[in-house]
Amino acid sequence: MxxxxxxxSLILIILSLSGCTSIENGQGFNLDNELVYEDIVNEIIRFHxxxxxxxxxxxSLKLKVRDKVVEFVSSNLKDAKSLDExxxxxxxxxxxxxxxxxxxxxxxGYSYNxxxxxxxxxxxxxxYGDVVFPQGEYEAYRILxxxxxxxNWWCVMFPPLCFVDGTKEVVDSKAIINTLESNKDSNKDSNKxxxxESNKDSxxxxxxxxxxxxKLFEILFKNKS
Numbered sequence: 001m002x003x004x005x006x007x008x009s010l011i012l013i014i015l016s017l018s019g020c021t022s023i024e025n026g027q028g029f030n031l032d033n034e035l036v037y038e039d040i041v042n043e044i045i046r047f048h049x050x051x052x053x054x055x056x057x058x059x060s061l062k063l064k065v066r067d068k069v070v071e072f073v074s075s076n077l078k079d080a081k082s083l084d085e086x087x088x089x090x091x092x093x094x095x096x097x098x099x100x101x102x103x104x105x106x107x108x109g110y111s112y113n114x115x116x117x118x119x120x121x122x123x124x125x126x127x128y129g130d131v132v133f134p135q136g137e138y139e140a141y142r143i144l145x146x147x148x149x150x151x152n153w154w155c156v157m158f159p160p161l162c163f164v165d166g167t168k169e170v171v172d173s174k175a176i177i178n179t180l181e182s183n184k185d186s187n188k189d190s191n192k193x194x195x196x197e198s199n200k201d202s203x204x205x206x207x208x209x210x211x212x213x214x215k216l217f218e219i220l221f222k223n224k225s
Contacts, residue, residue, distance in 0.1 A: 034125075034132040043183055045086055046123070046140035047073075047157035051150030052112050058150050061108055065101045065145060066153050070162055072100055078160045083183075086158035090118050090141050101143050112146030126154065128161070131176050159183040 049069070051062035076093070080086040090097075094116055102114040118141045126133045133156075141157060155162035159179045 033130055034134055037134045037136045040133070040180060041136060041138060043083065043159075043180060044138065044156050045083065045090070045118075045158040046138050046154060047162055048140055048142040048152045048154045050142060050144050050148040050152040052110075052146030052148065053150045055150075058145070061105065061110060061112075062145060062150065062153055064108060065104045065114075065143065068100050068104050069097055069143065072097065073157070074160065074162070077158065080158060080160075083158060087118065087139075090157075094118070097143070101145070105145065110146075114143065114145055116141065116143045118142075128154075128156065129176060 049066045052058040098116050105112050120137050121140050122137045125135050
């Protein structure tokens with residue numbers, strides 16, 4: 001009983017402290033807003049623009065490249081109905097996207113080479129709005145400027161969260177979850193006919209909800225049986 005009281009007290013103290021921090025920073029923060037990797041890894045395509053270096057000039061150029069590429073991609077990709085459709089668009093338009101990025105580089109007085117790649121890459125934990133995308137291997141479309149040794153800007157290209165808010169500063173967890181779940185529902189519906197026969201004898205509904213990891217509780221109870 002005493003241990004339970006101590007645990008509850010600790011949780012309340014931590015939540016209280018995080019609430020104070022949220023007020024000071026002007027935005028809320030949820031300790032448990034880390035998505036479950038298995039729920040999202042095969043549902044998204046990330047988008048990364050990697051600067052030549054971390055100099056102010058190269059970082060500024062990176063954002064200009066981002067703006068032009070997102071402008072082009074958003075008008076074509078926002079209505080994509082599936083991950084396959086989005087992927088095919090990126091493959092088919094790779095040279096056009098690179099040309100747009102290269103034009104921005106030249107217009108700003110630089111001679112950096114620009115390449116892009118659609119591949120699976122390992123990424124660390126990344127915060128998007130008020131949600132944490134956990135470390136792991138994701139499919140990502142990456143634009144590499146020059147030596148590509150600077151910090152990168154990133155967003156979720158499909159589903160099109162990039163086009164909701166390019167800065168990621170006002171995207172909240174509810175908006176992200178709604179978009180991801182809507183995409184999962186669309187994918188499920190597109191496969192419904194092919195699976196209808198195998199599932200016709202089952203009345204059990206399938207769970208299709210995106211979940212958060214309860215990170216605080218994992219920390220508290222990870223060594224308890």
